[in-house]
Amino acid sequence: MDSSEQKQQRVTAGKALKDLRISTLGYSSQKAFAEAIGASVRQVAAAEIGEHIGRPTKMRIEDGMGWPRGAWDHLVSTGEHPPVTRRAIRQDAPQVRIVSDGTLRGTMVMVDGKRLDNVTRVEWSLDVNEGRAIAKLTITDAQVDLIGEEVTRGEVHQAGQAQGWGRPHQAR
Numbered sequence: 001m002d003s004s005e006q007k008q009q010r011v012t013a014g015k016a017l018k019d020l021r022i023s024t025l026g027y028s029s030q031k032a033f034a035e036a037i038g039a040s041v042r043q044v045a046a047a048e049i050g051e052h053i054g055r056p057t058k059m060r061i062e063d064g065m066g067w068p069r070g071a072w073d074h075l076v077s078t079g080e081h082p083p084v085t086r087r088a089i090r091q092d093a094p095q096v097r098i099v100s101d102g103t104l105r106g107t108m109v110m111v112d113g114k115r116l117d118n119v120t121r122v123e124w125s126l127d128v129n130e131g132r133a134i135a136k137l138t139i140t141d142a143q144v145d146l147i148g149e150e151v152t153r154g155e156v157h158q159a160g161q162a163q164g165w166g167r168p169h170q171a172r
Helices: 004-024 030-037 041-049 055-065 071-078
Strands: 096-100 107-111 114-116 119-127 132-139 149-152 155-158
Touching (some): 055 071, 096 132, 107 119
Antiparallel strands (some): 096 107, 149 155
């Protein structure tokens, strides 16, 4: 039988998992995170509310966070977790590949296996701490669809009222 202290430790660990899922990995929903790590939504929800979870679920969470084995149990018992060392793979994210000889002419950008021909600038870097590449692309002649309403710097942007491609405008 669980002591109230053990239950509270699992609840605290669950809150930490939820915070990391959202703030570090960028998964706003349990469903998206569960799909990315190969777990069920029920398993992720159970971990986040402090219920007992089985070893397979612990391992999926550890793998999704890039943690070593035993990290989940350590988090529960001490409240401490290792840094998240890799991002879970998002199923819905486009797969981007850049092949380059170091020049713009010799650089090819592929998204989901298709070459982008309208790239005019590429900046990339390697983050050795997180073990991932970061790229910024400048694309000419991109189609921009404004959907809904957004307030930015005091200006209102509404679909169908744009007075120029991508330029801010005042709502009428």
